Amino acid sequence: MDVLLDNLDLYGPFFWTTIKLFLISGVASLIFGTFLAGLRVSPVPVFRAVGATYVTLLRNTPLTLIFVFLVFAYPLLDILELSYFTAAVVSLTLYTSAFICEVVRSGINTVPVGQAEAARALGLTFTQILGQIVLPQAIRSVVPPLMSMLIALLKNTTIAAGFSVAEAGAIRQYLSERGDNQLIGLLWVALGFIILVAVLSLIQRALEKRWSVAR
Amino acid sequence: MKIRTLAAGLLVGALTLTACGKEGSPTDTGGAGGNNAAALPTYTVAQNVTVAGSPTFDRIKAAGKLTIGVKDDQPGLGLKNPTTGKFEGFDVEIAKMVAAGLGFDESKITFTTVDSAAREAAITNGNVDYYVGTYTITDKRKTQVSFAGPYFMAGQDLLVRADDKSITGPETLKGKKVCSVTGSTPIQRVRDQQLTEPQNIVEFQKYSQCVEKLGTKEVDAVTTDDAILKGFAAQEPDTLKVVGKTFSQEPYGIGLNHDDAALRAKIDDLLQAAIDNGTWQKIYDATLGKSGSSAQPPTIQRY
DSSP states (O other): OHHHHHTHHHHHHHHHHHHHHHHHHHHHHHHHHHHHHHHHHOSOHHHHHHHHHHHHHHHTSOHHHHHHIIIIIGGGGOSSOOOHHHHHHHHHHHHHHHHHHHHHHHHHHHSOHHHHHHHHHTTOOHHHIIIIIIHHHHHHHTHHHHHHHHHHHHHHGGGGGGBTOOSGGGHHHHHHHHTOOHHHHHHHHHHHHHHHHHHHHHHHHHHHHHHGGGO | OHHHHHHHHHHHHHHHHTTOHHHHHHHHHHHTTTOGGGGSOOOOOOSSOOOTTOHHHHHHHHHTSEEEEEOSEETTTEEEOTTTOOEESHHHHHHHHHHHHTTOOGGGEEEEEOOGGGHHHHHHTTSSSEEOSSOBOOTTGGGTEEEEEEEEEEOEEEEEETTOOSOOSGGGOTTSOEEEETTOHHHHHHHHTTSSOGGGEEEESOHHHHHHHHHTTSOSEEEEEHHHHHHHHHHOTTTEEEOOOOOSOEEEEEEEETTOHHHHHHHHHHHHHHHHTTHHHHHHHHTGGGGSOOOOOOOOOOO
């Protein structure tokens, strides 16, 4: 308990940064990932190719490498200066979107083809079919894997500690320098993550319950 | 080869004794074919060493070999030479000197890289027999491990670009981007004393990454102990400089198991002997001394 109380100045702000990183890149990944899924099922071959290439590239690159690129290589290009927090959000979003895309695409595959065909027969455009008929049903059927991706994202935020973003993953190094017991310190970090994941699990259960009647 | 090493070693020793060591050593290393190891002192391996009541020493003796924790990314202190795969630097030499005093020559030593955050665990779990790697002695750390030494007295300083005249000390850091290793004591000091604004604090995993950012002008100063910074400045003397106004005291100790007072006393004796007979100075001149700055041997604290 002492380790936690003596270092509340670390745990508080650092976990808050973790939450901010998670919320911003979570929302961005959901939007961008869904957009990518749209590309992958679009009738235009070029779009499909772009989507597939993106997913293949980003899903096969370790997240740390994406961070290294954005923090150490990208600034040399001198395009737009990113703060380290922004760089972390961009890295996490680029990476997680590739996985979200595949989850959403598997959801799209659960929607019977007949629905899309019927919608097309009614004269709806591709965007309308996707946005109003297919996606609402697709996302409902993939709530559990989608939440798993978000939980993975939450834990992946700890990588940002190595790239100048002071979040929960950096607590251990701070404790080490302060001479506090790191093992006990890490248990408190673990507890923090358990609480955050528990919240996500509750959201998942609520959404599943709410949407289970839809089909 | 051995004779040449010995001859060069004696030459450096002679130069140091005639008090022209600093001017002499760079040309001297050049003369020895650029072989840095040539300028280093050799250590006499002690025979029949006993350390009564030291569990660590009993373990070493039974195993017949030593495992020493070091750093591998700090030039001049503890650096793994990428071409030879060998560890070199001031800390590494101190580690070898102590090993020789305990009766183990270089061939019986295994060097293991242990990064800062894992030091206490590595020592407590017995993964390393002792640790020599810019390990500052603090009272709080003494509750988890024990320290022999100090074997070097460092102080927090600033590394800046050679053409930067705006940073002359800690009080001139306002508005400047300051970089150090994640969670390290120097960066915590910068934060606590508000030497610069929170958004200007940059933290990476390694000092080399900070130095890289200093080169690309994304940060304005790298802060940590002067010993570490001098090592980097010595690598690129044309582009980097150390400000040279230390604003803390960082006594480097050899990290040992918390309950091994016997070994601690033994290593304190070995360090004291090395300071008294000039070995310490030779080690310094052949490693960190290459940066051009001198250093005084520390006073051993026995506690």
